[in-house]
């Protein structure tokens with residue numbers, strides 16, 4: 273038996289917690305938006321690049337730190353604008369090195385962000401909404417219902433906060449910008465709370481910052497958007513920023529998928545897979561997308577289901593992630609037996625697919641898939657739930 277332990281650190285709170293600010297928050301502005309802001313206040317657009325670098329590469333949260341910006345402009349900026357991240361309420365570290373930050377948002381909501389270190393990469397799992405409206409039966413976020421979309425600054429703030437925490441040098445010694453060789457966060461996955469394609473504009477603006485050379489400079493291959501399959505938005509995403517895709521398929525046919533991913537009734541599997549194929553058409557650089565498949569005992573895990581899945585995905589450039597179901601209180605499902613998952617994987621493998629069983633990380637701090645923001649200890653800050661229509 274493995275004993276799991278974690279450090280739970282409650283961070284001191286500041287008075288800004290519930291203060292509503294009238295200043296413009298520049299944290300979530302991408303380059304185009306930032307240039308428009310500087311033009312509007314009568315300044316040269318090149319200031320946008322300087323300020324972006326300070327905020328995202330050096331982790332600055334105060335204009336007075338921006339030493340290559342004139343004193344007058346720094347003063348003007350601090351009068352009208354600010355760099356305002358959500359308040360970090362707690363930071364938890366799991367025995368396997370996974371770190372989870374709990375952040376407090378304006379309006380009384382909380383979100384969580386998870387960092388997963390591995391040998392050759394560090395992945396940050398980012399949320400896009402407070403709660404989720406999709407109501408997938410096996411997801412604990414769904415059980416909380418939907419509250420609201422995150423703003424672009426709340427989305428990028430998750431990377432900003434994690435980057436500052438994991439790379440304090442960048443802050444202490446301005447100029448130690450992380451290049452691709454010494455980055456701590458090498459990958460971002462939009463696989464936290466929410467359906468990113470139902471918060472399209474804010475998610476895309478935050479992705480622009482992830483990819484922006486003057487901000488985080490991640491390659492499109494290293495930013496992955498996970499979706500249950502909002503088909504029209506997939507088409508738009510391809511035009512705006514064609515990052516890597518993970519599709520939460522979870523079933524080999526519409527009959528099963530209708531039951532566990534209700535969105536399937538609106539956008540059935542055939543339409544979804546056609547949209548995925550279109551996403552990749554005409555671009556030889558994009559290699560493949562990921563199919564996510566949660567293993568639910570007796571629901572979608574038979575040998576027949578595996579063969580059905582193999583034939584469904586034939587000719588599609590994809591690899592398959594089998595995700596052992598993470599149980600949560602009152603969930604109506606059980607995780608498939610390890611033996612069943614292995615057999616499922618072997619069938620896919622023999623049919624020519626790259627299929628991997630996803631390792632569950634950060635279980636002891638509820639940081640695994642579908643477990644985010646499920647247990648906020650302080651009830652006054654518990655996520656407010658507004659049930660989706």
Ligand code: SAH
Pocket residue numbers: 408410411412462463464465466467468498499500518519520564566595596597598599641642643
């Ligand atoms: N709405 C997006 C992203 C959020 S969930 C989507 O559906 O893709 C990220 C992944 O975790 C999805 O594949 C989701 O289906 C899966 N997931 C959710 N709850 C889970 C659970 N309890 N156990 C295992 N995987 C889960």
